[in-house]
Amino acid sequence: MARTGTDDSIVLERHGEIAVVRLNRPDRLNAFTDAMCYRLIEIFDETDTDDEVRAVVLTGTGRAFCAGADLAAGGDTFVLGEDPATGGAPADTGGQVTLRIYRSLKPVIAAINGPAAGVGVTMTLPADIRIASDTAKFGFVFTRRGLVPEACSTWFLPRAVGISTAVEWAVGGKMVPATEALERGLVRELVPADQVSARAIEIARELVSGTAPVSAALTRRLMWQMLGASSPEVAHRAESVGIYVRGVSDDVREGVAAFLEKRAPEFSDRVSDGLPDLFE
Template sequence: MANFETILTDIDDGVLTITLNRPERLNAFTPQMMNELIAAFDEADADDAVRAVIMTGAGRAYCAGADLGAGGATFDYAKRPDRLQQGSPIREDGSVDYSHPGVRDGGGRLTLRIFNCRKPVIGAINGPAVGIGVTMTLPFDFRLASETAKFGFVFSRRGIVPEAASSWFLPRLVGISQALDWCYSGRVFNAAEALKGGLVRSLHAPEDLLAAARTLAWQLTAQSAPVSIALTRQMMWRMMGAEHPMIAHRLDSRAIWSRGQSDDAREGVQSFLEKREASFPNGVSADFPDFGELLEDPEYR
């Protein structure tokens, strides 16, 4: 994979581990980190050697949130140099062009990329995960946490609002009342509360966390067809917002039609009949179907 400055990447036995790597700043989130994470997910989708992705943090934190080194102007995008490089979204009459790329929330750009990932994504939350540090984990399929981890949707205490599309993800994961409790109060809570509230799947001793995440990644992917996993991930996530089960029925029908003709489907049945492990020939990089066509929605093409 590419050489990055704010993250580390390592592929071992089909599992890509992405490590946020600014330990001296508690892995605080920056525009560079956003761009590098998006690039890493692009590479993961293009590499058929990658069966699953794990994200964790270097040092004692997972991610302490946005880097606040700019002080009170941190969230004033109209004045930030990195935003002004794209031109100003302020029109001559003083109104805001909300369609301008300079307005877009960087955390949301990352979570939408993770949402679109074609590989299972697992979080190994090794320490504090606050602000974007926790909202970036919401499109993960599973979040495992260290017993010493802490979490906080602290936006109301910083005078802003939840970002990274968390207003869509969080209520779907934990329910509206729990989501509002954490976001209204902005309090930091411990790993036990995160488990009880449904934010994380399991708690682990710090020294066992990454091994547990890797074991889960292998269990999920070792005997399954990669293209089937990729389609299943997209189908499940996208149908969470469907208005009627008929929408899911149409998508299921088209996906079964598409994959039923594949070499993977033939191998899956033949290996079962022959009582042997399957060796699926199709790869996500070349054989993932046109999902927009399956959805009948050009937005997803």
């Protein structure tokens, strides 16, 4: 395992081809700050351009995943200045993080090792797979703080658990136990707290083993963008472009040859060289 980065509130570790991004303020239950927001965005920029990274695991240090926004400023925590560019409302920091994760070119697994509230849970919604500790709790607590949901969660949450559950959890603002989160589809599986990171890394490796990095990146993008498509015809067109441009690639020749020769493929196309635009 290799550790990189200089901001100790977010730790970036490498476990072979898997990058592990760890929220690292355990004395504050990993409460979220603006500095953490900007560092997370930087890290996802780094993992996107590093061809040695095939997938990203997002987790927390200590007994919590993330307690939500750091409330050190008390009642003024959510008093924000105007956006200097527009003179209007600034982009919420949680939304900036979730959009960056949404745009990731590598699969993302959220390993929720303990309680997750506010932005601590909404930042996990653009992850492709979420697993959690059997002691985790989840809180979309915004109405109990006089706020509204943030971090694009009114788009992501209904797509993950359905509109009825999303409204129930977001309007009521109650803490949701891990078993209910599993039953409603927020998380895929529950494991003991000391096994969450290891299990997430295992899932990440299963996800990328034997797959072409460029094809994996394009497939992830297709899946997420088609959630908002107006009709299956949009998907048909994008997939047709994808088959057309990837069909002549070295990766396809290698993938077919490896299959016929009954060996593991060695794909050469790199994500860092850029992806074709499938959404003409």
